[in-house]
Amino acid sequence: MRSAARVVQAFVLVAALAALVPATTAAGPVDTPGFTKAFSCSACHGSAGAARADAVPILAGMPAWYLKKAIDDYASGRRPSPEMEPFSKMVITLGVDDVAAYFATQKREASPIKLDRAAIASGRTAATQCAGCHGQDGRGDQAKGTPPLAGQPAGYLLNQMKLFKADKRSPGDANLTALKALMKGVDDPTLANLAAYYASLGR
Amino acid sequence: MARMTRREFLKASSAVVALSGLAGCASTGGAPTTTSTPGDLAPNRSGRRVIVIGGGWGGATAAKYVRMQDPAIEVVLLEPNDKFISCPFSNLVVSGVRSIESLTFGYDGLRKQHGVKIMRESATAIEPDAHRVRLARGFLTYDRLIVAPGIDFQTEQIEGLAAAGDRVLHAWKAGPQTVALAQQLKEMPDDGVFVLSVPPAAYRCPPGPYERACQVAWYLKTRKPRAKLIVLDANQNVISKPALFRAAWQAYPNLEYRASNKVVKVDAAARELTTEFGDKVRYDVANVIPPQRAAAIAVQADLVGVDKRWCEVNHVSYESVKAKDVHVVGDSTIGIPVPKSGTVANSMGKIAATAVVNLLNGRPAPEMPPINTCYSWVSDTEVMAVINAYRIDSGKVVQIEQKLTPGQSALYAHHAEAWATSIWADILA
Numbered sequence: 001m002r003s004a005a006r007v008v009q010a011f012v013l014v015a016a017l018a019a020l021v022p023a024t025t026a027a028g029p030v031d032t033p034g035f036t037k038a039f040s041c042s043a044c045h046g047s048a049g050a051a052r053a054d055a056v057p058i059l060a061g062m063p064a065w066y067l068k069k070a071i072d073d074y075a076s077g078r079r080p081s082p083e084m085e086p087f088s089k090m091v092i093t094l095g096v097d098d099v100a101a102y103f104a105t106q107k108r109e110a111s112p113i114k115l116d117r118a119a120i121a122s123g124r125t126a127a128t129q130c131a132g133c134h135g136q137d138g139r140g141d142q143a144k145g146t147p148p149l150a151g152q153p154a155g156y157l158l159n160q161m162k163l164f165k166a167d168k169r170s171p172g173d174a175n176l177t178a179l180k181a182l183m184k185g186v187d188d189p190t191l192a193n194l195a196a197y198y199a200s201l202g203r
Numbered sequence: 204m205a206r207m208t209r210r211e212f213l214k215a216s217s218a219v220v221a222l223s224g225l226a227g228c229a230s231t232g233g234a235p236t237t238t239s240t241p242g243d244l245a246p247n248r249s250g251r252r253v254i255v256i257g258g259g260w261g262g263a264t265a266a267k268y269v270r271m272q273d274p275a276i277e278v279v280l281l282e283p284n285d286k287f288i289s290c291p292f293s294n295l296v297v298s299g300v301r302s303i304e305s306l307t308f309g310y311d312g313l314r315k316q317h318g319v320k321i322m323r324e325s326a327t328a329i330e331p332d333a334h335r336v337r338l339a340r341g342f343l344t345y346d347r348l349i350v351a352p353g354i355d356f357q358t359e360q361i362e363g364l365a366a367a368g369d370r371v372l373h374a375w376k377a378g379p380q381t382v383a384l385a386q387q388l389k390e391m392p393d394d395g396v397f398v399l400s401v402p403p404a405a406y407r408c409p410p411g412p413y414e415r416a417c418q419v420a421w422y423l424k425t426r427k428p429r430a431k432l433i434v435l436d437a438n439q440n441v442i443s444k445p446a447l448f449r450a451a452w453q454a455y456p457n458l459e460y461r462a463s464n465k466v467v468k469v470d471a472a473a474r475e476l477t478t479e480f481g482d483k484v485r486y487d488v489a490n491v492i493p494p495q496r497a498a499a500i501a502v503q504a505d506l507v508g509v510d511k512r513w514c515e516v517n518h519v520s521y522e523s524v525k526a527k528d529v530h531v532v533g534d535s536t537i538g539i540p541v542p543k544s545g546t547v548a549n550s551m552g553k554i555a556a557t558a559v560v561n562l563l564n565g566r567p568a569p570e571m572p573p574i575n576t577c578y579s580w581v582s583d584t585e586v587m588a589v590i591n592a593y594r595i596d597s598g599k600v601v602q603i604e605q606k607l608t609p610g611q612s613a614l615y616a617h618h619a620e621a622w623a624t625s626i627w628a629d630i631l632a
Contacts, residue, residue, distance in 0.1 A: 039553045040574050043546055044625045047271065052628050053621035083618065086592035086604040087574060093594050093603065
């Protein structure tokens with residue numbers, strides 16, 4: 001019992017010390033299994049999921065259920081991507097639960113990509129048609145299978161909307177028929193405004 | 204030993220002061236202690252020191268990831284250059300699409316964010332038995348060493364190449380030669396001939412020479428349409444993404460590709476290259492990428508195999524098969540079924556760092572496979588790519604899958620830019 005109490009004490013101490021270290025140096029302690037498994041992701045998505053590029057989604061704080069769905073869709077080819085298909089297969093081999101749990105618990109850092117204020121304002125108006133499924137705050141809804149959009153880089157969101165519009169993302173997925181029909185009715189400048197608006201949320 | 208000049212003494216002293224000062228531990232201050240072994244530039248008091256030789260894609264990543272995972276480990280990075288210049292994307296400097304400045308970064312992130320101690324020095328020798336790295340004016344001891352020196356050129360394998368000096372450039376280490384080659388291309392006569400010589404595999408960046416061919420051909424097509432590019436390839440075929448490159452070259456009728464044309468001689472005065480079969484090719488600009496091997500420090504330390512070219516390593520820990528407590532990452536390695544690419548070096552840096560951290564903490568190195576992506580710019584706006592995923596099987600790296608982009612596009616160019624921005628930050632920020 002005493003040794004168990006010591007272990008707990010030591011754990012609390014380690015946790016307290018870890019909290020004191022700045023986020024940049026404590027992105028992943030060696031004992032978190034997901035940290036090393038996420039090496040397959042970190043070259044592009046960052047070691048703590050804080051992607052810096054406009055085309056790359058931020059994985060920090062992404063709900064585990066959605067990251068696992070995305071990995072599964074990429075690996076099976078349902079969501080075609082020559083880059084993500086091999087890496088998704090690799091993540092599944094390594095253990096997708098660990099990787100998803102790791103990124104879900106990482107603190108979200110705002111994307112450094114600058115946004116246009118006018119685009120955000122226009123996007124806010126246009127976003128009423130998205131809120132029904134993605135929520136007023138763009139946080140998504142697991143029950144509806146809709147991912148959070150808030151705070152993702154605008155370039156990534158725009159690329160995805162264009163892929164939906166052209167039926168290149170998850171082609172033939174019945175769950176997305178209504179979404180794609182909606183996208184087809186939206187012109188590209190409006191899609192860019194929507195991307196800017198959702199990128200601006202939660203910053 | 205030769206006497207030190209005053210300047211040399213000051214430089215050596217300041218290196219010691221910098222190291223001791225940054226250590227910030229129980230030592231009494233900056234001055235060298237009297238108890239240290241003569242020549243020891245900074246006594247290793249913690250018993251947990253990792254030295255990294257080379258601040259490129261593999262070495263800089265390794266230095267950062269050791270510190271991220273165990274801030275109690277002291278990390279000393281030996282890198283003679285004060286800036287990191289990215290080889291990936293540097294073919295775009297040759298064609299004038301990007302500036303060299305856009306590929307140039309400092310090491311402040313490693314120093315300030317991660318507490319890596321950086322010495323602007325070259326390692327002159329490794330003494331694995333003594334756990335020492337020799338520098339110009341003394342030595343440093345280590346508990347584990349990570350060797351990431353990159354490649355050197357086997358200039359001696361091409362007659363006349365050394366004598367040609369800077370008249371015939373390789374531009375295969377991004378930096379002054381890259382800028383100089385861009386200038387040579389710009390100044391070439393409008394009806395000139397640019398000859399690009401591709402070395403036999405294995406060499407740094409398998410698709411790199413073919414991407415360079417695209418960039419030179421794109422430049423000539425848009426700026427000097429009467430000029431011509433001849434690619435003399437020592438290999439029997441394009442050795443990376445052949446179908447995608449050949450498709451891209453359809454847009455460049457000014458590009459002539461000759462397989463199995465190994466260049467063996469350079470005559471800079473006559474502006475003529477000679478191939479293995481005795482064919483002579485006249486040029487206005489010759490860009491000869493020489494055969495390569497692991498950098499000199501790895502050869503000197505006898506980390507290379509019987510071929511005297513590349514370093515064989517354990518696939519899990521990246522520890523040299525020839526020297527204990529010495530790990531090797533990046534382009535100087537061989538035997539793992541991965542290309543000599545920046546992404547692979549970055550990947551190896553993380554995995555070796557994790558191995559080192561675990562081993563220094565008395566635990567086994569976890570099994571982690573590397574990844575690879577190679578984006579290639581086929582014009583100023585379009586990119587295609589190859590992607591490789593791996594797993595570890597019975598202690599060896601094996602490929603799960605290789606995938607190519609279905610073609611070239613502006614979307615993949617967008618992805619390539621994103622990859623570069625992200626991975627540069629992963630290495631240095």
